[in-house]
Amino acid sequence: MKVAILVAVLGERDAIGTDAREMAAALRRHGHEARIFAASAPAGGAEPLAALEPLLDDPGAVLVYHFAFGWPPGVDILRRARCRRVVRYHNVTPPAFFTGWSSEYERVCGAGRDEVATIAGLDCELYLGDSPFNVEDLLAAGVARERTAVVAPFNRLDHLVERPADLGLLDALAHDGTTWLAVGRLAPNKAHLALLDAFALYLDRCDAHARLLVVGGEDPRLERYNAAIRERVSAHGLGAHVRFLHGVRDDQLKAAYLRADAFVSLSAHEGFCVPLVEAMALGVPVVARAAAAQPWTLGGAGLLWDEPEPALVAASVERLRGDAELRHALRERGLRRVAEAFAPRVLEHQLLACLEGLS
């Protein structure tokens, strides 16, 4: 089977780039001809869009379009394609999350949400959601349920679990107090301000030596949000207790996970949330907000709260810190969840079953 994987931007380590690359690798392992096409690929690994054209008219080929934000050329390609079409839907953050923070993001995300309806109307052969939450989005946009399926994003968990951590950073992060860890780019939907409020309460009432590690890129287009984070850090007097790690490598990310006592995600909107799976795979107990796809991804392997009340989050981390049995129970649940739902062989099997169903 010829499979053309289409993404707007093929990142090296971001969730969508990883999904596209690993998906292509899985298909190749099973004897299919899989190629990646992108408008931009800073780290390489993709062919230009012009090379995609012959495949669009090949009825035996399959086009898999990774859709995560508004990109009119992608819609145009889908519309012109005469081959079988699969939309890989990673979800688009609702623009309301960026209101007051970034008009540019608000506009781009608004366009992306509008494209969901457009793509739903193209009547593609299959719509693959990262999670049931994403599929619900598609159903609301008018996609027929029988044309939908859930396949979690392909990941590099094996790579993360097997490769050694950065020992220098591991030593540097050695610490007596509780270590909270949050992973994800600095964006308003990730609710860093709520995270800082919860951490400040924990620092004041539970552990004066606690520390918060925030791993994630800072986006200049979200400077107002970045500034708000700094102001919140300053307002709570957290300067000596919060450490931001930008642009970390995989071995550095692993060092952060290994040093963490709890992984905290208060994000209000996630189409899947890969860091949750990384935390589970590395045995870090999770405290998360029961919002969007996070409850499904976590699969009962963490402490979930409907609202990110600082006291609940702080008390959760304190309970995890003091209750070894609960910690071990959540760790085992997490490892089981990863093995059953997100292991590469599981995802391969699910993807192949979906694609074979097309023919």
Add this chain to the structure above:
Amino acid sequence: MNHEYDDEQLERVHGEIRAQAAALARRPLLPRSRAAVEAGEMAPRIDSSRLSYAVGELTDAHHRAFVDGAFRALLKRTPTAAESAAAIARLARGAAKAEVLGDLRWSAEGRRVGARVAGLAPRYALAKLHRIPLLGPLVDGLLALAGAGAQQRHVRAMETYFAARDEDTRATLDALGARADHLEANVALLGQRIDDLHAFVHQLVLAREADARTIAAIEVALRTRVESLEQASEAQRNKLGELEFVRDRFYAINHWLHRLEETFAEVERVADAQVGTTQARAARIALQAAAGDAAGASRHAGWEARLAPVLPAHARVVALACDPDWTRRLAAHGFEVSCVQPDPVLAREAHGEGVVVEVVDARAFLERCADASVDALTVPGTGAIAAQLPVLELLGLAHRVLRPGGALLLADAHGGVAATAAELAGQARDARLERWSAALFAAAGFADAARIDAADGTPAWLLRRETP
């Protein structure tokens, strides 16, 4: 530890956490630890989201902080390392901050951003005026003259500032000195630990060498053992070869023995057939003799007359080599008669006369009789059994089976015929009773020996077992 939590248990944990959360606010505030991480990574900086600033906001900072703030405010980004180094170098060469700010603001990138900085334009113009030959130094002089008072105030303020900084610096140096002392102590401690580790490593090396020696000794012992086992194994293999040889020979001998047994069996079978033929012939001769014996009845009557009176009623009588007439006479007295006839031909003949006969060898019959269990033993024809049971042995067995006082009748009826038959069969004959005497019988344990020869001359003796 039980790691399995079911959903119900997790729900209970959620409830307990809710209760803990409600109690958090009532806890006392903890004193903050400042050693958690290095401070300053996200320290408050110039708010780059604004587009309007006062020039003092930007010029108050110094050195790298000034450069960073200028780029964030005027270009809305952080400087690259090269840009930062260039700006700091300009400041080090004496460039005015207003000139650096103005160059950024009115650069192509700065114009695109369009940030407003109140009070910057005249300062920038003045800074640029200094670059004009002649006019620049003249303006500098005039300005210096005009601002001499302010400069003096500034110098006094700087003196106070530096004095304060000097105190801070001394305090910092003191703290650093203390820290250095602490580090020195730690280094010394580490040195001691390293020495300890060296000593430990040395011990490990010694232990490893000792282990290596032990292992070498064990290896030598094992090699020796292996060699001896190999030798033993070789010897065992040789013995096994010998055993194989012996086994083959054994099988061969066994085969020969089997063939020998078969040959012997064949020989015996032929001999038995020969004996059977001979015995049958002897029996026919004996029958022929009996049939022609007209005096048999009178002989039997005479012996009956002598024997019956000395026996008790219902006496147990054994008649060896009997003939039917003799046993019928005994039975007629009510005696319990056991008639023994080893010759099957004669036994069958006797059977036909209505007498119960036991077909067995005379010696075998007497050997199985209990001691002193018989009242009388009669042998009318000693010649017929002499080949199997000579008279001397017969006397011994009779002495054992007869109860004390029991009677023994010996006769040699048909002695001539029997002798002829025995000679024909190639057997010796030793039953000539006429040669015996009372003294000889007494020596064998029998008393009252009386000669009761028949009228036809057949020799016969009636004996009584001695009573102890």
